[in-house]
Amino acid sequence: MPGTLEHTLSRFRRRQEDGEGMPGRISAAQFRAATEERLRSLEREVAEVKGRVNGLIFVVTGAVITQVVLKLLQ
Numbered sequence: 848m849p850g851t852l853e854h855t856l857s858r859f860r861r862r863q864e865d866g867e868g869m870p871g872r873i874s875a876a877q878f879r880a881a882t883e884e885r886l887r888s889l890e891r892e893v894a895e896v897k898g899r900v901n902g903l904i905f906v907v908t909g910a911v912i913t914q915v916v917l918k919l920l921q
Contacts (some may be wrong), residue, residue, distance in 0.1 A: 873881075
């Protein structure tokens with residue numbers, strides 16, 4: 848077990864030295880820009896989902912109204 852732990856730790860240290868694994872530090876401006884881009888992307892996806900839900904509600908409401916009208920005419 849100690850050999851496995853030492854092996855794993857040495858692999859982790861090598862990855863950090865090689866620049867793999869953990870990303871480096873970024874500036875506040877880069878972080879803000881990345882965050883704003885992610886937020887814009889999320890807003891677009893939410894707008895798309897909202898449009899799909901509204902369309903689904905419209906279809907269901909239309910089907911219900913159609914069924915009610917058909918039952919009333921029979």
